[in-house]
Structure formats: C-alpha cells, structure tokens
Amino acid sequence: MCRWAAYTGAPIFLEDVVSRPGHSLIHQSQCATLCTSAINADGFGVAWYGERDEPGLFRDIHPAWSDPNLRSITAQVRSRLFLAHVRASTGTATSRNNCHPFVVGRWSFMHNGQIGGYDAFRRDADMMIPAALYTHRKGATDSEVLFLVALAEGLEADPQGALARAAGRLMALSAAQGALPHLRMTCAFSDGETLYAARYASDDHAPSLFHRWSASRGGRAVVSEPLETDEGDWEAIPPGSFCRFHGDSVEIRPFAPEPGARAA
Numbered sequence: 001m002c003r004w005a006a007y008t009g010a011p012i013f014l015e016d017v018v019s020r021p022g023h024s025l026i027h028q029s030q031c032a033t034l035c036t037s038a039i040n041a042d043g044f045g046v047a048w049y050g051e052r053d054e055p056g057l058f059r060d061i062h063p064a065w066s067d068p069n070l071r072s073i074t075a076q077v078r079s080r081l082f083l084a085h086v087r088a089s090t091g092t093a094t095s096r097n098n099c100h101p102f103v104v105g106r107w108s109f110m111h112n113g114q115i116g117g118y119d120a121f122r123r124d125a126d127m128m129i130p131a132a133l134y135t136h137r138k139g140a141t142d143s144e145v146l147f148l149v150a151l152a153e154g155l156e157a158d159p160q161g162a163l164a165r166a167a168g169r170l171m172a173l174s175a176a177q178g179a180l181p182h183l184r185m186t187c188a189f190s191d192g193e194t195l196y197a198a199r200y201a202s203d204d205h206a207p208s209l210f211h212r213w214s215a216s217r218g219g220r221a222v223v224s225e226p227l228e229t230d231e232g233d234w235e236a237i238p239p240g241s242f243c244r245f246h247g248d249s250v251e252i253r254p255f256a257p258e259p260g261a262r263a264a
Contacts, residue, residue, distance in 0.1 A: 001035040001207060002100070002112040003028040004085040005227070008195040008245050009219020014046060014074035018084050026071075029064040029086040034208040034225045035112075040086040041179050043099035046072060046081035047108040049192045055082075055108050060118040080219075081195060083188055085110040090142075091119060097139035102147050104116035104136045107155065109141035109229070112207050112224060113185040115170050117178025118142040123259040124173055128152070147171060147189070157187075159196050160242045160255065163187070168257035171202060181205065183257065188222060195245040197222050198255050199237050206239035213248060220245055 003016050005025045019026045023033075029040045044067070045059035058073055064086045085100035092098050101109035118125070122140070129137055129148045136148060150166035167183060174182040182202040186209045189196050199209040211222045211236045221227060222245065226234040237243060242255035 001037055001090075001114075002085060002087050003032050003035065003040050003224040004083070004100070004110050004112055004186075004188060005221060005223040006083045006110075006190075006195055006197070007079075007219055007221050008081045008190075009214075009248075010217060011078045011080045012217055012219060014048060014079060014082055014084070015071070017082075017221060017227065018046065018074045019071055022190070023225060023227050025084050025086055026064045028225055032225060037088045038230060040064075040088040042087040042089040043085075043096070044086045045101050045110070046070075046074070046075060046082060046084045047101040047110075048079035049190070050079060053106045053192060054104070054205040055103055055109075057101070057103050059096050061094050061096055061099065075242045080189055080256070081192060083108050083110050084103065090114050092140045095139065098141050098144075100143060102144050104133070104148070104151060107151065107189065109143075109147040109150075109187065109189040111185060113183070113187075113201075114181070115142040115178065116144070116174045116180050116182045118174070120140055120179075121173045121177040124177070125170060143209050146187070151167045155224065156191075159189075159244075160253065161258075163242070164255065164258045165199060165202070167257055170262060171257050186224065193246070195222065197243040199238070199241050200255055200257070201239060201241055209236060209237040210234040211243070211245070211250070220248070220250075
C-alpha cells in the first residue's frame with residue numbers, strides 16, 4: 001500500500017509537507033505506521049499547480065528518501081495546491097509511468113489501495129478506457145485505469161458520480177474475474193481549483209485518511225498519515241466518504257461505488 005499527501009490553501013513550499021515535518025511523506029516512505037507495508041520504495045511523484053492551468057509533474061523510480069532532486073525541488077517550489085505520493089507496488093513494475101500522480105490536461109490523480117485480482121482482468125479493464133483517452137494510458141496500474149475511466153464517466157462535470165461509476169465498473173470486473181478484496185481505496189484528485197478525496201473499501205479495511213486545517217499556513221493538508229505524531233488535531237475521514245476541499249471549506253458526503261454502473 002502507498003502513502004500520499006495533498007495540500008490546498010495559501011501557497012507553501014512543497015517541503016512543508018513532503019520533507020520537513022517529523023512524519024513527512026519522505027519519512028513515511030521508509031517508516032509508514034498505518035499500512036501493511038512500512039516501506040514505500042517503488043518510486044514517488046509530485047504534481048503541483050502554479051501559474052498555468054496544467055500542473056507541473058515530477059516522478060521517478062528511486063526511493064523518495066534517497067533522491068536529492070526531490071529534496072531540492074520541494075525546497076524551491078511553492079504551490080497553492082499539490083499532490084505527492086510514495087509508491088509500494090502491488091504487483092506492477094517499478095517504472096516512471098507507474099508512479100503517481102497521473103496527469104491528463106488540468107486534472108491530477110493519485111491512489112492508494114488495490115482492485116482485487118487485477119492481473120486476471122487487466123485487458124478487460126483497459127477496454128473500459130475510450131479511444132480518445134487511451135493515448136494517456138502510459139503505465140500498467142489499476143490506479144491509472146481508475147483515473148481514466150473516471151474521466152470517461154464525466155469527472156469534469158460530476159466528480160463524485162464519475163468516481164463512483166468508475167469504481168463500480170472496476171469492482172464488478174473484480175467480482176466476476178478477480179479476487180477479494182474487490183476494492184480498497186483512498187484517492188485524491190484535482191482540477192487545479194478544488195481538491196477532492198475519497199475513502200472506501202469493499203471490506204472492513206479501508207486505507208487510512210486524515211485532514212487538518214493550519215491557521216498559521218492558511219491551508220489544509222489531506223494525508224494518509226498525520227505529518228506530526230505529536231499533533232492531536234488531525235481529523236480522521238470516515239470510510240465510505242467523498243470529500244471536497246475548497247478554500248477553508250470542507251464538504252464530506254457518503255460515498256459508494258455505483259452497483260448499476262454500465263458494463264464495458
């Protein structure tokens with residue numbers, strides 16, 4: 001399982017989330033505490049929004065803790081909204097194209113979790129991606145499929161509904177051809193204006209997810225694990241939730257994949 005962190009609010013240096021806190025994302029890449037694997041060494045990535053509509057993107061296959069370029073970039077880049085991810089592969093190769101976040105146009109997306117038995121129905125999952133979006137299929141992960149199918153399902157106009165429909169279609173494939181658990185997921189995605197996140201599992205083991213508003217920074221972090229172990233004001237996001245973060249506002253709604261989603 002992977003670890004990730006996102007931020008939205010007044011511009012801050014990426015290092016304020018990625019490397020400086022006591023339990024920063026880089027620290028979690030080798031000492032995660034709330035997932036089955038403490039080590040997340042199969043690559044990393046950061047997508048950040050600046051002056052342009054489309055985000056900047058930096059990904060590589062090295063462990064996050066050993067890459068000096070990551071530390072240098074996060075110490076120099078300031079952003080009002082960014083997504084950062086450290087990867088623990090669930091079976092696909094360690095390659096740059098399999099590292100999160102994934103970006104299409106102004107949208108960025110990252111995921112932690114699994115779609116059970118994905119290797120058994122990988123071809124059928126790929127067939128769910130329309131031809132107009134398939135040129136963006138660069139890697140081999142279930143996470144990238146989830147993103148591209150959600151885009152096809154109308155992410156632009158209906159973020160929650162599109163994710164629910166995409167998750168429902170992939171869960172149906174897992175139930176028919178794959179294995180348990182059919183879906184475990186936390187994900188974060190953005191169009192550069194609003195940060196969205198979701199937490200869900202088809203069993204009782206949804207990956208962890210927290211958020212916290214910082215008055216001193218004027219922004220909110222949404223994370224797999226709290227960035228400081230001695231800070232008690234992190235709020236856990238309940239399983240089965242879809243979140244919308246915009247400015248200092250938080251909207252959390254019930255979330256579940258749509259069982260009636262159309263077949264591929």
